[in-house]
Amino acid sequence: MKPAGRQSITFRLTLLFASASAAVLLVLGLLIGNLVERHFDEQDMEVLQGKMELTRHALEKIRLASDLQALPQQLDDSLVGHHGLAVAVVAASGQTLFLTHGGEFPQALLANTSDTPNSRPIIWKAKDGVPLRGISQTVRTGIEDAQPVVVAVATDISHHEHFMRSFRSTLWSVVVLAALITGLLGWMAVRRGLAPLHAIKREAAVITADRLHSRLATEAIPVELVDLADTLNQMLSRLEDSFRRLSDFSSDIAHELRTPVSTLLTQTQVMLSRARTVDEYQDVLASNAEELERMGKMIADMLFLAKADNDLVVPHLETVDLRAEAEALASFYEAVAEENGVTLTVEGNATAGGDRLMLRRAIGNLLSNAFGHTPRGGYVRVRIGVQGDRIATIAVENSGEAIPPEHLPRLFDRFFRTDPSRQRLAxxxxxxxxxxxxxxxxxxxxxxxxxxKGVTVFELQIPLAPVPAHA
Structure with missing residues (x-):
């Protein structure tokens, strides 16, 4: 179930495609609409200025006041065939010298006192609702000492407004339709583009704990998703390895605990089968104590490894003289070396930043392992040195039978033994x-x-200077 408020990629991309196409078409439509409207304005101004020039020319020909009587007829003749045009001529006294039949002009237009046309035409509506656009200017007649008259010219723009309303309606319809179509096409494209992701989802859905060996196919997926598939495959590899280790660990620990538990149970049942002497009870209890001590040590080691796996082992950092620690451990193992006829030597010097007890335990484990696998007459050598200028090295080398190459990668795994039958120091x-x-x-x-070639070397590399754990 999809959480509330969370939207799918398909929905988001579809909405993005639809919004982008609608925005582009809307901007384009508004731009075209403005250009068309500007064209109409320029067209109307050209007509108005032409009629204004014609009227001005007619008024300049008037020389006598009596000639004004012939002005209406001249202007009527000039307007023949120009439907929607209206002209008004008003004297300075307010007397209307000429007015096209049915013409209506606002007072703001007739009150113009400039001898140039309005820089911006005035738009108004007549009483019958017809929209008009007009200009006006003062014009002098040919009569001497006569006051200039106001000439106003207007044209019907109802056709233009009807066209613009139709254009805007069509624009919105196209924008909505284009948004729907683009959204549908975008949805189809996104669904097709996300098909490889759905394929990866289906492949991943069938991978269970029993099928961790399965991997996602990367041959048929787009280049952009190859890295994702590779990352998932690497994660599956890590999970498979972790599950294998966990399974091996569970099997090994069951095997390791079964033997001492069986021994304790058998000894206890035998002792309880009949009455025993005090010495016999003491012998069995001592044997049981040894087994319990061994089990306790194993459990403590397992708890330590569990803490280490969760980064809970934090060393107490200090400067550690590795030569001194190795020599102290060598002194402890001298008696063992003599008893088994093994030569033990320590070479080199180095200091490292770390926890003294932890490092001593690590070196001690390697020495114990080396003595357990070195035959009589062999040698164990501890070599301490510096690699580069930042790493201290501790190498524990012992002679003896070489370890098969196939076992080397697993030597540090828990409970792993190359040959359980080989003799150990303990x-x-x-x-x-x-x-x-x-x-x-x-x-x-x-x-x-x-x-x-009969030589096994375990090497530890430790930073020279104290550093935070897991740096």
Missing amino acids: EGVGLGLAITRSLIQAHGGVASVRSA
């Missing part, structure tokens, strides 16, 4: 390397491994 649960990687990542560093 019974582990397969979380040491995973914890080491989480500790180094919390410092903004990187953990890596390489193995070839």
Whole structure:
């Protein structure tokens, strides 16, 4: 269900197309209308000025007052065939010397005292509702010492107004129709343009937790959507990897917990099957305590990894002398090295910004792992150095059987073991390397491994200067 107030892209683009076309047509129509109306104005002014010139010429020919009697006839003759034209001649005294039959002129037009026509014509309506446009000016006659007369000329503009009303009505109709048609065409174009998105939606809808291996096809989609499809495919790859890791983790943890739980349950049932001596009870309780301690350590490690996955492991940053930490751990492992006939050495110097206890734990995990896989007569070497001018490196190298290349990418995974049957320094649960990687990542560093020709090297890269976690 679409949330209230949220509009679809199709609706928005359709509305945009319709509004844009309506606005363009409206502006174009108004522009054309103004040009047509201006043309009518200029056409009317040309006619009015022509009749004004004719009337002025007729008045200039009058030399005697008696000649004014012939003026009406002359002007009537000049207006023959010019329907809609009206002329008025008014003397300075207010006497109307000539007025076209049925002509009506406003007083503002007849009161003009300028000897040039109005710069802007006056528009008015006659008593019968006919719209008129007119101009006026004062004109001198040929009679000496005579006052100038006011000549007013008007023309009927009802045809022009009718045309403009019809034009505006047609314009609005075309704008509305064009908006509807453009909106429909825009809707069809948008629907067609968004078809690849709907296809992506249909493909994504069938991807479930059981089908995370499926990917969106990118061959037939437009170039603009390729990046989106690639991003979704990358997200699916990450989800598939996360689900695989979660499934493996669940399976591994069930396997790891089943053995000690079964051992505890079996021992307890055997002890309860009949009466036992105090020594026997103590032996079983001691064995149970060892199993419970191992389980407690595994659970604590799992909780730590869960915190690391959610960026909750925040190192207490300080300057750490890596050589001193490595030598302190080497002293702890000297007895083990002697017992197993393994040579242990520490080389190089470097300081890094980090949490002393976390870094010691990371190095200790690598040493424990190295001793667990180094045969008698072999060696374990810790090499400390600086890479470039910003990275401190700690490499724990041990001799022994090389790790197959296909196992290297998963060595830092939880509960992963290349060969569970191999001898270990202590019974582990397969979380040491995973914890080491989480500790180094919390410092903004990187953990890596390489193995070839009987030599395995685990390397930790840590920033030299103190930096915020996950920088």
